C-alpha cells in the first residue's frame with residue numbers, strides 16, 4: 365500500500381483558463397499516467413468515473429469543509445461566511461438530515477412533474493419577450509429561466525429577477541478562492557437577505573388557502589412546528605436560489621451549444637418530448653457543470669492507496685461522462701444510448717442534488733419550447749469558458765435564429 369502523497373501522479377491544471385476551455389487532451393494524458401488519480405491545485409483530483417462512484421457516497425470519510433475556503437477568503441465574521449458555514453452542503457449527520465427531510469417532500473419526482481405547467485409558463489413568457497429580437501446572448505436569456513421558476517415555486521414576483529440575477533452571478537464566485545470578490549459576495553448576501561425576509565413577512569401576513577400551498581407554505585408550516593428556525597428558513601431560501609442558478613443556466617447553455625451543431629436532433633426536440641428528455645439526459649453525461657470538493661475526515665484506503673485525514677479531493681463529475689472505461693464511444697453524443705441515466709451530474713451520497721428532478725423537468729420543458737420557437741440556431745460570435753472549479757460552463761453564447769412560424773406551431777399543438 366502507498367500513501368497518496370507518495371505516488372507519482374500527473375498534474376491536472378484545473379485552475380488554468382486553458383484547461384477550462386479544453387480539458388480533454390490533458391485529461392486523456394492524465395488517464396494514461398494514472399487510471400484514477402491526479403495531483404491538482406489545493407489537493408488531488410479523482411478523474412475516473414468508477415473511482416468517483418465508489419468514493420463519493422462515503423460521507424463518513426469525505427465531507428465538505430468550508431473552513432479552509434473561509435480562511436483563504438479571509439471571510440470569518442462576514443455574513444457570506446456565516447451563510448456558507450451553515451449551508452446544507454457544509455452540514456453533516458443529524459443536522460443535515462433534519463433540513464434535508466424538511467425539504468425532501470417538496471422535491472420528489474412527482475412534485476417536480478406537478479410543476480411542469482408552471483415551468484412551461486415561465487419559459488413561454490420569456491420566449492414571448494426575447495424571440496422578437498432574433499439575436500441575443502443565449503446565456504443571458506437562459507439565466508432568467510431558473511430564477512423565474514424558483515420565484516414561481518415560492519410565490520415571489522418575477523419583477524425581482526434582475527436584482528436577484530446580479531446577486532446570484534456574484535454568489536457564483538463563492539468558491540473562486542479569490543478574496544477580491546468578498547465585497548461583491550457581502551453585497552449579494554445583503555440583497556438576498558432583504559429579498560427573502562420581505563417575502564416571508566408578506567406571506568406571513570397573507571397565507572395561501574389550503575389546497576393552494578406552495579414550497580414557501582410548506583417551509584413556513586415547518587417553522588411553526590418548530591422543526592426549522594426562521595434564520596434557517598431565510599438561509600434555505602437563499603441556498604435554493606444559489607444551488608439552482610448557475611448549475612441550471614450553464615447546463616441549458618451547454619446543451620444549446622451542443623445542439624447548434626446537431627440540427628436534426630434539435631429539430632426533433634421540438635416535436636417529440638420523450639426524445640427531448642433523452643437528449644437532456646445524454647447531455648448531463650456529455651457536457652456538464654460541477655466539480656465536487658471533499659475533505660477526507662477519516663483516513664480511507666482505496667485500491668491500495670492510503671488517503672490520510674486532511675487530504676483535499678476534487679471530483680470533476682463534469683468530465684466523468686467521457687471516461688472510456690465507463691462508456692462505449694464516450695465522445696459521441698447519442699440520445700439513443702442504453703443506460704441513459706448513468707452519469708454523476710447530480711453528485712452522489714448524502715448530498716446528492718436535492719433539486720435534480722426540478723432541474724431535469726425545467727431543462728426538458730425549456731428545451732422543448734425553445735426548439736419550437738427558435739428555429740435554425742447559429743452562433744454569431746465566440747464564447748469563452750467559466751473557471752473549471754466550482755460550476756463550469758460557457759461565458760456567453762451569442763447566437764441568432766429564425767422565429768418559428770406560429771401557424772406551423774399551432775399545427776404541431778393540434
Ligand code: HEM
Nearest residue numbers: 452453607608611612615654709710711715717718719723
Ligand atoms: C442542472 C442543474 C443542476 C446540477 C448540475 C446540480 C448539481 C448538484 C450537485 C453536483 C450537487 C452535490 C454537491 C456536493 O455533493 O457537494 C448538488 C447539490 C444540491 N442541489 Fe443541485 N444541481 C442542479 C440544479 C439544482 C436545482 C434546480 C436545485 C433547487 C431548486 C438544486 C438544489 C440543490 C441542493 C439543495 C443541493 C444540496 C443537497 C445537500 O447538501 O444535501 N440543484 N447539486
